[in-house]
Amino acid sequence: MAEDVTLGDVARASGVSMAAASRALNGKDGVRPEVRDRVQLVADGLGYRPNRAAQNLAGGRASVVGLLLGSDEIRLDIYAASLLQSFVNVADSHDEGLMIIGDSASPNVAVRNLIRDGLIDGVIISAVALGEKWVEELLDANVPTVMVGAHPRRSDLCVVDVENSSSSETVVGHMLDTGCQRVATLTGHLSRVDASLRLDGYRAAHTKRDLTIDDSLIFEGDFSRAAGYERVDEILSANPDALFCANDEMALGVHKGLMERGVSVPGEISLAGFDRTSEIEFAGPLLTSIGQPFDQLATLAIETLSALVDNEQPPLEQLVTPEIFWGETTHPREPTPMEPNVPPDRLERK
């Protein structure tokens, strides 16, 4: 293992003071470009890496972000696992550490401690964790925070999210435009912002076409596969010819139920979901779905948190536009050259 080379070594080798070297390396001004380049070169040559603990202690930052996903979501929730995976990759490429924060006895204390201990600079909280009561307390602790997915009540928090409403509107609109007369929707818990926004999109697709909304076609679910499966009969009794589910999990549950009942998709019922997580599933249907831009969300979240830590004023809300995958569970659409379909890109299994 290479010996540790310190800032002092770099400074000496460059023939400047530590202060100058520090400024040069950190992009602060007050240093001649020529010197800056030289120091940078020497540092690279020596393989210099700043000691984060020292940086942190000296008033800098920890360069580590905390990620809060909820108690058991990593294992149970494909969305959470996918998001985490993206955070792992993005954090790495941003040279940030990523610390996963779990659901301890008193996690709000845990997080505050992490901050005070100087281990992390701030936290990124996924909306899937918002059920946890302690998250609420945490939000008052004044730690730099970025939400992935909006918080139902706190509008003062920076939030990064996918364009829930308009993308849902596009998909539902497509159903309506391809001959479906009775488009139903199975929502998430409507206490969640994303769930309610996706329902808004469903509604907007109708109103913009001067169609009245039949409330008996709206079913409130809970984002779980079981919810989809168990409510198939109830949904069928409303006699729909299309169903927009607020996530893929529910769509898969519904699909299973429909298959068991011999209902053809999309022949008798068109089906679409959200998240595009179902492709991990083995041998499932090629579900039409709105693809969560996980990498973009993670990138935005990390960069926003970074700005927050630096006392900048990042935008309160940043939405990213998802790509819609038109699968085989909805009627085909006219492909336009400007807006080609996203290729299946079915995941390889190891």
Next chain:
Amino acid sequence: MAEDVTLGDVARASGVSMAAASRALNGKDGVRPEVRDRVQLVADGLGYRPNRAAQNLAGGRASVVGLLLGSDEIRLDIYAASLLQSFVNVADSHDEGLMIIGDSASPNVAVRNLIRDGLIDGVIISAVALGEKWVEELLDANVPTVMVGAHPRRSDLCVVDVENSSSSETVVGHMLDTGCQRVATLTGHLSRVDASLRLDGYRAAHTKRDLTIDDSLIFEGDFSRAAGYERVDEILSANPDALFCANDEMALGVHKGLMERGVSVPGEISLAGFDRTSEIEFAGPLLTSIGQPFDQLATLAIETLSALVDNEQPPLEQLVTPEIFWGETTHPREPTPMEPNVPPDRLERK
């Protein structure tokens, strides 16, 4: 947010020097019990928390462990996700930070940097990541390392694992003892130690009953659900009346294939898996399976790594005994009062 109280504050309030306070709090000797107690009390009262960055800088440890799971496993591999979940919980209760290390451009460099940066004390590597070529380089870098699941060639590394062989033997033995004449097995990649140990158990169950082993009943798979599904015909052509799969994923794949062919389980074929991860699955079979003791593995791994960092000599190999869940895919067994079945404990979906 409570003001940061430093060691100096504690020392002053206790009427001792910082040095004494430090010793007292760290359990070093050379301090009167009476003083130790007083300092401890004062520290608690003030809500003192040591600054990890400072501790680290002063030659202590980072109190953060790195976890290496491979490039895309969190999202794709239920085993990896479950393990991660346990690590999150265990790390928290051990007051250790948990940093997830991803698959960057040059991850071996990344990890070494993390160590040099003072961000982590060592790494825990899951065997699922061992496919990655760079892990090999990393292992030579002399960073404190604990493996979860053995490494095929490096016997010098501390390893924590489940009892693969004997538990497999028990399950296969049960199949043989409940009337099965031709017990087949679908293994993992036999380059992996756990896969080959589970096969050893399969063999041992036979030899201990003076049964010859029919190699045509042994199929090498790759731990993927697809492998199970796709090889159903091949397996069936060997005419087995039982199948032991080296993990639940493959077992689920096989089960799906068997259902499609109208083969009854366990009527015509008994089926068992390993890991007990299938219960997350919605509406799958109650698969007989060997339950990975995820929490115990995580606990052992973290404590072993901690010992390693402290220059102690933890045991090179630590095996934990799994609990076997006898589901509905194998023939019933005589329940003995001494060894009751593990209750189903089917997971709730949110």
Next chain:
DNA sequence: TTGTATGCGTTATCAA
């Protein structure tokens, strides 16, 4: 534009 000096919070070394 540069260098000097100080401090961040802790542990470790050494006298006392």
Next chain:
DNA sequence: TTGATAACGCATACAA
């Protein structure tokens, strides 16, 4: 058993 004091590696106010 204690308590000054010197590291640890870096950033920054301040002086030059």
